Amino acid sequence: xxxxxxxxxxxxxxxxxxxxxxxxxxxxxxxxxxxxxxxxxxxxxxxxxxxxxxxxxxxxxxxxxxxxxxxxxxxxxxxxxxxxxxxxxxxxxxxxxxxxxxxxxxxxxxxxxxxxxxxxxxxxxxxxxxxxxxxxxxxxxxxxxxxxxxxxxxxxxxxxxxxxxxxxxxxxxxxxxxxxxxxxxxxxxxxxxxxxxxxxxxxxxxxxxxxxxxxxxxxxxxxxxx
Numbered sequence: 001x002x003x004x005x006x007x008x009x010x011x012x013x014x015x016x017x018x019x020x021x022x023x024x025x026x027x028x029x030x031x032x033x034x035x036x037x038x039x040x041x042x043x044x045x046x047x048x049x050x051x052x053x054x055x056x057x058x059x060x061x062x063x064x065x066x067x068x069x070x071x072x073x074x075x076x077x078x079x080x081x082x083x084x085x086x087x088x089x090x091x092x093x094x095x096x097x098x099x100x101x102x103x104x105x106x107x108x109x110x111x112x113x114x115x116x117x118x119x120x121x122x123x124x125x126x127x128x129x130x131x132x133x134x135x136x137x138x139x140x141x142x143x144x145x146x147x148x149x150x151x152x153x154x155x156x157x158x159x160x161x162x163x164x165x166x167x168x169x170x171x172x173x174x175x176x177x178x179x180x181x182x183x184x185x186x187x188x189x190x191x192x193x194x195x196x197x198x199x200x201x202x203x204x205x206x207x208x209x210x211x212x213x214x215x216x217x218x219x220x221x222x223x224x225x226x
Contacts, residue, residue, distance in 0.1 A: 124165030
């Protein structure tokens, strides 16, 4: 995926989870943070960030915060990007051969999954999770407790009883990771749920991305440690 109108800035502070103050050409501006996660290890004063200028006059903020530099690592922070980049990758044949249908936001019972797919006689559901937490070259999820994430894993397991395939794909919004694992230190219940889901047959995928200030592209598989 590609972003238009990217501008470099310097992160100043984040008064709440929705907005940040950034120095743009030396002047402070207010921008929308497209990620409601904690991101404490990323958004530190003085960090180099990249903003997208938005042209809508209805917007309260003129800019979106898209990416941040963490040392030599460039991390895409756009929480909407993982689904879009997964879709591009899947439609190009990366997810499974013979894909004939990939439909977003599909209901199953009381659940809503990110994608429903068909490939020949196969059919199934996919949940996509964006990963921005890096610890010494290891990708981890989540960066904060997520009961919603636990519920998604339980629902994926349940749909298999009706003959569907089920997958969770962790889209790592950076590159150069040694592996991926659940962040048991932050939310042990999520790690337990992921291991139960995998044991029940839910496919667990982890794909890292090539990141530039204005692009995000699925790069390749990362080992999953459960």
